[in-house]
Amino acid sequence: MASPQKDQYIELAVGAEICAIPIEEIHEIIKMLSITDIPFSRSEVKGVVNLRGKVVCVLSLRHMLGMPDEPYTRESRIIVVRYREEFVGLIVDKVIKVTSYGELHPVSASLGRLREGVFQGIGQQGEQLVGILKLEELLGG
């Protein structure tokens, strides 16, 4: 176990990029399920899945971060997170590990306009820098 005062994060790959989500915001991580598409939904919405009897809406994190969609692989995962009173799933290319960061930096403006607000901070572990997602902002409330 990491030292208790350090928050834990799940690191995940989206395209060539590595992001992190605070572990307490994650409800569960599941393998890809068969997705039913929803007519006339926004383009980041990939459809809905049956999560043990619950109909859960799944979104493409690639799309939300401005990357083109790729076919799902054996490593693709759905990260189920809380959204208001319900759950939504975020499709990621790969879940890497649970980790914590020695240092947290504020978001620099150099990330570009598209990414503005989507990250709550940058985690640093050794040489590596990882953007920590701000789900609230990403999901729009």
Added chain:
Amino acid sequence: MELSAYRDIFIEELNDQLERMDQSLLALEREGSAEIIQTLFRAAHTIKGSAATMGFREMSDLTHEVEYVLERMRDKKLEISGQLIDMLFRALDAMKTLRSQYISGSVHEDCSAVVAEIRGHLHKPVKKPIRLPELTAAEILQAEAAAASGQQLLAVQVRLKEDCLMKAARYFMLQQRLEDLCGGAVIASSLAGQPVDGDEDARYSSFAFIIAAAQALDWLQSQLAGDSDVESAELALFTLTAGRAADNHIPELVSAPPSGPAAEERPKASSGQPTVRIHVERLDQLMNLVGELLIDQTSLADLHATGQRSDPAGILHKIGSVSDHMGRVIKELQEGVMKTRMLPIDQLFSRFPRLVRDLAHKLGKDIELVLQGGETELDRMIIEELGDPLIHLIRNSADHGIESPEARLAAGKPAAGCITLTSFHEENNVVITLQDDGQGIDPDKIKASAVAKGLISEEQAALLPQQDIIRLIFEPGFSTAAQVSEVSGRGVGMDIVRSQIGRLNGIIDIATEAGSGTTFTIRLPLTLAIIKGLLMKVSGRVMILPMYNIAEIVRIVPDDIQTVQGEQVIINHGRIVPFSWLHSKLHYQRTERMSKTIPVVIVRSVDKMAAFAVDEIIGNQEVVIKTLSSYLGTMSHLSGATILGNGQVAMILDASYLVSH
């Protein structure tokens, strides 16, 4: 707050009691029986008690007054009058306002106006406060000396009963008695220095003393209250504020003048927390069914354990029969659970007598409301959603349907109009009819109005059959009332009613006869949680439409599709129905056709129809409706999703969207 756990229970009980009071008050207005008053009294008493326990002071104060009025009515000390009943209704409204405040936890509105009104009514004529005597310098010194010696200074305000004879004599006797009782002295009297004159008895009907007492205030109070000629005797501690003692009124005795009726804000009739009350018997039945499932599970486990040894064919057969049994039990369980969602429609109907009463008063009409079939059970959610459209229809009937008493008499009808609200089951639907014996709807007026408003052209109007013309009232922007009235709104009415009913997957229809009345018929599904759905295949996907929206399933050949004015249509039973491919409607690629015929579903919603071609009809089955994530925003083309037998999610399409877009 540690009581918050009980708040929901309190609110629920409050709902019950308020409903009971509402009904009883209406009954009281028709015939004042002691039994009804007793019912009201009990309800008020119950509310008072629980409100006080919860620390809701405004409510307990208000109900205290109401209870007092009712007590006096019961004891025949107060005569039942229209004015009194109106006042009680206002008090009830104030209680409802308080209820919604307790639910929302918002700032508590002051209901003291109603309390004051009731008090004012009880103490009629409003009595002037009794002025305390002004102390002379010598008296002040005397008072100060008494206070210094450890005696209490008290102000005593006495009001004698009106029928008390020789009030002057009573005054002197009381003064004497006070002096004896208090163990001190009467320092001043409000009537001191005035001549004793038997003819001016009225002067002695109320008076006040300042006394210095060695005895306790409570004890003195109880002694004075026992006097048969005294209507009220109030004691309070008196403080010397040199020379200004005269301003020292005792606030309790001053009844505030009634200041206007309580704000006429009508709280939404929805309850605070969505809780259900279930009959224990129903719960027991559910429990039994769960028990049976457990037994089935045990026998399956048994079969698994013995299965390795014995013959596979026998095992398979046994598994089949266990599965059959489980299927039956699950079906019963499902029905049982559904029943716990059901409520008698009376829960909704019971709000309307009061509504009609108020409407009739406001409109100066005489309207009777007849309720039938209140025991019909319906999904609680539908009942909640049905309130607004029904209120709208009732308002409409009262305002536009029922004529004034004079007009009715002139037309040879009884002066009192009648609105009948009926509910009954028909197949898998609940039917609600609202019938009035008013003037009916004149199709020519509707036609003229629709043309004038540009809803249809004159040529179209000429071609429309009578029934379709009447249905124009459901079109947006239509209102026949010559004047926008306070009662039935501003012409945004009937189209909203129709869409509200449509949202509940219901259908509304209208039948009218000029001169003799109008009937609205609403058809609703029993429940919204589980529906019978038609499963169809469209571009490789399974799509579902509610069965009650399916008018017919037909097979057509491509030649049946005709183009009229650039729109594709088919003819169904001699009626022209707009046609489209469900694929293109949903922006999917159309799949290559294998067979020569095309399966077509004819979808009906409210009073519109449309035909949609699909790839394949799979069949119908019961589906559980699951709501879609709020992340998606408004999805008016979908009523939800469901999970199919194979675990896949399928979309349930919204019929009203399909036919109107």
